[in-house]
Structures are given as structure tokens and as C-alpha cells.
Amino acid sequence: MTEPAELDRILAAHAGREGSLLPILHDVQAVFGHVSEAAERAIAHALNLSRAEVHGVVSFYHDFRTAPEPRPVVKLCRAESCQARGVEALAARLRADGLVKVETVYCLGLCSVGPNAMVGDTLHARLTPEKLDVLVGGLA
Amino acid sequence: MKDVGMSTTVRISDDALALACGADAVAAAFEAAGCTVERVSSWGMHWLEPLAEIDGAGFGPLDVADVPAVLAGTSDKGIGPIADHPFIASQQRFTFARAGKTRPLSLEDYAAHGGWAGLARSREMGPEATIAEVMASGLRGRGGAGFPAAIKWTTVAKAPATPKYIVCNADEGDSGTFADRMVMEGDPFMLIEGMAIAAHAVGAAKGYVYIRSEYPHAIAKMQAAAQAARPHIAPFEVEVRVGAGAYVCGEETSLLNSLEGKRGEVRAKPPLPALEGLFGQPTVVNNVLTLAAVPWIMANGGAAYADVGFGRSKGTMPIQIAGNVKYGGLYEVGFGITLGELVEVVGGGTASGRPVRAVQVGGPLGAYHPPADFHLPFDYESFAAADGLIGHAGLTVFDDSVDMSAQARFAMQFCAAESCGKCTPCRLGSTRGVEVIDRIRARQGRSADAVESLPQIHNAKKRARGLADEIALLEDLCETMKFGSLCALGGFTPYPVLSALRRFPEDFGAVSADAEAAE
Known part of the structure; x- marks a missing residue:
């Protein structure tokens, strides 16, 4: 599916929902890995917001990225x-x-068994330098 | 060959903490050995995870390699009957009564262990009597502020505007806390039942659970539970919404803005969210633990809940023992237990085996307490009187290798990273705080800078500043943040900073009392 078509699909899925901007941004980031300027424009148009309002939200939250992360x-x-x-x-x-x-x-939220890390949705607890090396070695 | 009818049933938690410690691999190993594996909620004895339960007896912490010995009866990791373990037997579990005993998403298990009884009684009694019952329980908001839940509900119930909303604050961002996560992952229907009771009491038709994005397992369980519970709570509906990594969204007005799809900036109060909350409508905003306590109160009566506790802090508190501690986990008990008992007896002291030097109570905005405070009873008022707070009841234990000036710096740095930016004391004060603490840590005074030296600047010191001046400046800054910030982020950051400074002055360049006595 092309990028605009995929974006339209996400926007259509959330049409009419109360306060839908965060759920839309989560979906966009999940599909594309980041929230691009083009995506901000399309979302702003669909929600009748200015791009500044959408960008303000994207830049406020630590989770949203404006550029892809290759690593x-x-x-x-x-x-x-x-x-x-x-x-x-x-x-x-x-x-x-x-x-x-x-x-x-x-x-x-695993505060009794730290140090902890998360890769994707997978959690790792009781990290030691050795366990961390294995974890990172398996990714890079 | 093993008889199928004789298959051993093994219960292992599927809580995120157990998964992080390798519970899936252990469960798979038991299955491969021909056992029937039931994935249940966690008992909350985190140092024993992954913990396996066979006919009531516990084995942990298990590795895949331990499985054959456990099944052969030769494992040295047995802890005996779990329910009799001192960590469990000494608790008073109301909210966590089902912990370790039920499959989180099984409606059958939930109903068999007393689920939906509170909602049924609430529907029989009607909204007003429901609020009266919660009032009688003395239940106070478990998010940290300790505001009486029934008073908030009354305000929303009496508000003329409709529609009304129930918002569950599940943005559990405080380090050292995980009770909300354990409720959502271990007993999600209890939280939904609590929200349904609140909705019945105030006349709301829609509820939102706002869960932080760092909790993907809790999000998945709550979404599944909200769907499965629909026939039980109709016409009320619960929808799960996901945060996006902003700590400040745990503050209720910031959370409401975030739910509305805006930047998570704090709103000035008044108007109270109870009158003008989500989308400007009357809204109950309660923490997970507050709402999760309600089904028990409705099923067993407010008086039974209020019988437990200490002073004006009624009922039980799910206390979270974390950090550098030997026996960390979830410990639900009536208010009034002392801090020392929690850390030294229940928690068993530090995991590193070194002496305890400091315990931070109440998350990143809570004070650091030295062992001299171990006599303090765990309740809202006693901690407030000792310049601290119990917050969401998380304890983070530190051993004697901790540098308290570094912890004070971290508190300011954390505030700077997470400030929403709306009010000046928090936005700027936190950054200035990091700078002042850096100068104190370097033990360097400084001379007046270019701006301070200008003739137009009348209120800045022209002479060089010493260490005492910098410490006075830090105290002054903390006063400004405490009284001038809009919300608890800027307003409470001075708690860890000032407690570190005043209770551990030797880490800030002061001569310690011991050294003075030796001279």
C-alpha cells in the first residue's frame, strides 16, 4: 500500500472518535516508524487542526519521532x-x-528486579554487563 | 509413559515482571515435560520470579535448567506452601486478594473468586447509597494526593452537566511503583468493576483508562478485558487509551489534555475536573488503586474497610518495595506499619548486603529518608509531618554507596526533562537547580557573572559566592518551585532535593556530625 493510502486508512479508522490525535499518531508511528511532515499535514487536514497544533503534540511527547531511526x-x-x-x-x-x-x-515498572530494558515489547530484567552484551549483540 | 489424567498442573505468572525474568521459557519447559501450565497473576514476591506453583507449593526463582529437578522432587528452590510464606501470610490483601490465584483474563475465575459482587450490590443499593458506602470506608485517592474519593464522586454526581466521564489514571510513571501495573495485568476485571461502580454512582456512561506506553502488557490485557467485560458493565463502556512517554501526564489535568489529543500541559485549577474535566464535562479522575479498592468495599462494606488502618488513613495500602532491596515486591497491608519494618524486616535490607543509607518514599517527587526515620508509621499525615509524602506508596531503597547530591541533581534533571513547560518555576527552576547543584558538587564558589556585574542589576550579589551562598540559593529556589508551580511536578521536586540536602548534608560539602564529634 502506498504511504498516502495507508495514512488515509489510519485516518478513516479513527474518524469520529473523541480526542483521536494520540491514537492516530501511535498508529502512524507504528506503521511508518516516525511521523513525517507530510503525515502531520494530512492529519491536521483530517482533524481540522493547524499543522502547528499537530506538530506541537508530536514534539511534546517523548515517544514520537520526526525522523526514522535506522538502528x-x-x-x-x-x-x-x-x-x-x-x-x-x-x-x-x-x-x-x-x-x-x-x-x-x-x-x-519492574523496580524490584532492575536494571531493566525493553526492546520492542520484550522486557529484560536483572541486567548485568554480560547479559546486556548478549542482548545488544543479538540486535546489532 | 505419563498418564494424561495424572498430568501435573503448574501455575506460572504471565505478569510483565515474570516475563522479563524469563517465565515464558520456564512455562514452555514444564509443558514440554508433559505438565499442564496455567498462566496466572503474580503473587508479588518478585525476588522469586519466575515462581512456579504446584499443588500450592512454590518453587523459585526458576531457570529452565531447574525444571527436571522440580518435577523429580529434588529441587532446592522449593519455598513450601506459598500462602504460608511469611511475606504473604503477614499481609492484609484486599485489593490483591486474588493475586497469584486467578487467570487474569478468565471471567470464570473472576466470578468464582468474588468478582462482580460489588457491582451487583451497588446496583441494588442505588447511586446515593453507593457513595455513602465509599464515604464510610474512608477511601482516599491512592494516586498520591490522598483526597477522599467519595467527596470527588459527590461533586461529579451533583454536577448538572451531561455527559459525565470516568477517567482511570493508569499513567504510573513513578520509579519504585508497579501496583497499578500489577492490577491491570493480574486482575483487570477488578479495575473495570471499580470503574463501573463509579459510573453507576455518578451517572457516567463512558470511561477511559489512560495507560502509559511503557506498559505494553498492561495495555493488551486491559483492552482484552474491556471487551470481555462488556455484557457485565453495560450500558457503561470502557475504552483504553495509550500515553506517549510524558511523565507529567500522570497529573490529572495534563492527562485530560492528553486524552483530548492535546499537548499534555497542566491546566490551572479551578475549574475542578470534577466539574469541568474531560471535554469540559464533569469527570471523575481516580488512580487505578483507588478504583480497584472499590469492588472490595462495595462487596464487604465500607465499615469493614475502615476497620483497618491508622489515624485518618483508612484501609490497606498496596506498598511497593523496590530498588536495592533483598525481598522486593508487592506488600499490601493496613496503614500504620513502620518504614523500618517495611525495609528491614519485610524487605530484608539491601540486595547488595551493604547498610541501607536512604529510602525514597513516594517516587521521584518523594523525600529521601535516612534510617533515623524508620520509626515513622506509614500513613499520609505522619509522612507529611516529617517533610515527606507517601505518594503512590513506592519505596526505593539505596545502600551506602549512594551519593545524595547526585540524587538531588537527578531530581532537578528529571523535572527539567519532564516539565510540561507551562509554568516558569518548574520550567526554568529545574534547569537552574541542576546548575546550582553542579556548582555545589564541584565545591566551587563563583564570582559574579557579566550580567550580575552590570550596574543596573541591583538584587544580585556583586561579591564572589561561597558554598554556603550556593546552598542558600538552592533552598531559595526550592521554596519558589514549591509555592509557585502549577502542579506537583515542579511543586514536589523540592522534596527529594531538600531532603537530600538537609538529611545528608555531608554529601553537599558540609562537615558531618560524626567528623565534628571526632575533632
């Missing part, structure tokens, strides 16, 4: 509970090689 994304929790269990040493290790995109998240 695999590892969401690493760096909130207090994971800090208390030593996540900062892991974060330094990940930054060093740059093979994966490391996104900091504040809390995956």
Missing part, C-alpha cells in the same frame, strides 16, 4: 530504582559502542 532501539530505564541497582554503569557501557540507539525511559 535498533533499546529503552533503558534509568530512574531511581534502577539507579539504586547499578544502571548507570550499564548506560556508560552502551553509550561507548553506539551500535544501538539507547533511549532513556523513566520506569518500566
Whole structure:
């Protein structure tokens, strides 16, 4: 399906829903990997909003990307509970090689078994440097 | 060959935490060995996950390699009957009564364990008597503010405008908290029943559950449960909406803006969301744990709930023990247990085996408490009196390797990263706070900068600043943020910062009391 046709399908699926902008943006990002300027224009048109309003929402939330991310994304929790269990040493290790995109998240809700990370929808707990190397090695 | 009729039934949780610890592989190994595997909710003993239950006896934490020994009866990972384990036996589980016992998406299991009884009684009694019952329970908002739930419901019930909405705040962003996630993944119908009771009480036809995007498993379970529960809650309807990674959306007005498809900026109050909330309509916004407590209250009576607790904090609190702790997990108990008992006895001290130095209570906006505070009873008022808060009842334990000035800096940095930008004390104060703390950590004073040296600037110091000046500046900034911010993000960030500064001054360049005494 072409990009505009796919976008139309998403917009049609949410037509008439109350407060549909976030669900639309989630769907667009899930399909295309990011929310492009063209997509912002099409969404604005469909919802009778200005592009500035749509872009304001896209840029407000950490989840939405305006450009594609070619590398695999590892969401690493760096909130207090994971800090208390030593996540900062892991974060330094990940930054060093740059093979994966490391996104900091504040809390995956597994605070008693950290340090934790999420790749896609798969969670990884009780991370050690060795387990992290295996995880990253399998992605890059 | 194994007799099919003799197949062993093994119960393993499919909670996200169990999955993260490898529960799927362990479950597959039991299945491959000919067992019948039931995926149930988590008991909440996280250090034992993946935990397998066979005829009431527990084995954990299990690896795939442990499975043959467990089945042969030679495993050394047995913990005996789970229900008799001290961690479970010493709890008072109201909200988590079904934890570990039911399959989360089984309507049959839910009904067999007392599900829908609260909603049925609420429908018999009618809306006014339902609110009176919740009032009698003394239930206070579990999101952190502790506002009496029944008063909020009364305001919405009496509001003339229609339609009305029920919004469940499931944007559990605080580090050290996971009780909302465990409710949604382990007992989703209980939350839906609680929302249906609230809807019946106030006259709402539609409910939204706003779940953070970091919880994909909770989202999937709640979506399935909302669909499956439709015949039980009709004409009320529940829809799941997904957040997009903004911590501030856990603040109720910001959450409402986000649900409306806007930037998650905080709204000034008044108007109260109870009168002008979602799409400008009367709206009940309650936390997951608040709504999840309601079915029990309606089924067993408000008085039974209020019998448990301490002072003005009635009922039970699902406390989350996390961070560097030996026995972390979900511990539901009546208010009034002391902090020390939770950390040292229930939690077993640190996982690293080093001494406990600090416990942050109530998430990233909660205060850091030294062991000197371990006598504090766990209730809203006692923690407020000790310059702290219980928030969503998460405890994050730190050992003695923690640098408290780094934690104070992190609190300001977190506020800067997550500020919605609407009010100045939070938006700018957090960044200035990071800078001041950096100077304190470097133990460097500084001379007046180019702007401060201008003759037009009358209120800035012209002389060089020392460490004491910088600390005074940080305290002053915290006062400004506390009283000048629109919501709890900017308003409560001073709690971790000031508690770190005042309770652990030796990490901010001050001579510790011990060192002074030695001189």
C-alpha cells in the first residue's frame, strides 16, 4: 500500500472518535516508524487542526519521532530504582559502542528486579554487563 | 509413559515482571515435560520470579535448567506452601486478594473468586447509597494526593452537566511503583468493576483508562478485558487509551489534555475536573488503586474497610518495595506499619548486603529518608509531618554507596526533562537547580557573572559566592518551585532535593556530625 493510502486508512479508522490525535499518531508511528511532515499535514487536514497544533503534540511527547531511526532501539530505564541497582554503569557501557540507539525511559515498572530494558515489547530484567552484551549483540 | 489424567498442573505468572525474568521459557519447559501450565497473576514476591506453583507449593526463582529437578522432587528452590510464606501470610490483601490465584483474563475465575459482587450490590443499593458506602470506608485517592474519593464522586454526581466521564489514571510513571501495573495485568476485571461502580454512582456512561506506553502488557490485557467485560458493565463502556512517554501526564489535568489529543500541559485549577474535566464535562479522575479498592468495599462494606488502618488513613495500602532491596515486591497491608519494618524486616535490607543509607518514599517527587526515620508509621499525615509524602506508596531503597547530591541533581534533571513547560518555576527552576547543584558538587564558589556585574542589576550579589551562598540559593529556589508551580511536578521536586540536602548534608560539602564529634 502506498504511504498516502495507508495514512488515509489510519485516518478513516479513527474518524469520529473523541480526542483521536494520540491514537492516530501511535498508529502512524507504528506503521511508518516516525511521523513525517507530510503525515502531520494530512492529519491536521483530517482533524481540522493547524499543522502547528499537530506538530506541537508530536514534539511534546517523548515517544514520537520526526525522523526514522535506522538502528535498533533499546529503552533503558534509568530512574531511581534502577539507579539504586547499578544502571548507570550499564548506560556508560552502551553509550561507548553506539551500535544501538539507547533511549532513556523513566520506569518500566519492574523496580524490584532492575536494571531493566525493553526492546520492542520484550522486557529484560536483572541486567548485568554480560547479559546486556548478549542482548545488544543479538540486535546489532 | 505419563498418564494424561495424572498430568501435573503448574501455575506460572504471565505478569510483565515474570516475563522479563524469563517465565515464558520456564512455562514452555514444564509443558514440554508433559505438565499442564496455567498462566496466572503474580503473587508479588518478585525476588522469586519466575515462581512456579504446584499443588500450592512454590518453587523459585526458576531457570529452565531447574525444571527436571522440580518435577523429580529434588529441587532446592522449593519455598513450601506459598500462602504460608511469611511475606504473604503477614499481609492484609484486599485489593490483591486474588493475586497469584486467578487467570487474569478468565471471567470464570473472576466470578468464582468474588468478582462482580460489588457491582451487583451497588446496583441494588442505588447511586446515593453507593457513595455513602465509599464515604464510610474512608477511601482516599491512592494516586498520591490522598483526597477522599467519595467527596470527588459527590461533586461529579451533583454536577448538572451531561455527559459525565470516568477517567482511570493508569499513567504510573513513578520509579519504585508497579501496583497499578500489577492490577491491570493480574486482575483487570477488578479495575473495570471499580470503574463501573463509579459510573453507576455518578451517572457516567463512558470511561477511559489512560495507560502509559511503557506498559505494553498492561495495555493488551486491559483492552482484552474491556471487551470481555462488556455484557457485565453495560450500558457503561470502557475504552483504553495509550500515553506517549510524558511523565507529567500522570497529573490529572495534563492527562485530560492528553486524552483530548492535546499537548499534555497542566491546566490551572479551578475549574475542578470534577466539574469541568474531560471535554469540559464533569469527570471523575481516580488512580487505578483507588478504583480497584472499590469492588472490595462495595462487596464487604465500607465499615469493614475502615476497620483497618491508622489515624485518618483508612484501609490497606498496596506498598511497593523496590530498588536495592533483598525481598522486593508487592506488600499490601493496613496503614500504620513502620518504614523500618517495611525495609528491614519485610524487605530484608539491601540486595547488595551493604547498610541501607536512604529510602525514597513516594517516587521521584518523594523525600529521601535516612534510617533515623524508620520509626515513622506509614500513613499520609505522619509522612507529611516529617517533610515527606507517601505518594503512590513506592519505596526505593539505596545502600551506602549512594551519593545524595547526585540524587538531588537527578531530581532537578528529571523535572527539567519532564516539565510540561507551562509554568516558569518548574520550567526554568529545574534547569537552574541542576546548575546550582553542579556548582555545589564541584565545591566551587563563583564570582559574579557579566550580567550580575552590570550596574543596573541591583538584587544580585556583586561579591564572589561561597558554598554556603550556593546552598542558600538552592533552598531559595526550592521554596519558589514549591509555592509557585502549577502542579506537583515542579511543586514536589523540592522534596527529594531538600531532603537530600538537609538529611545528608555531608554529601553537599558540609562537615558531618560524626567528623565534628571526632575533632
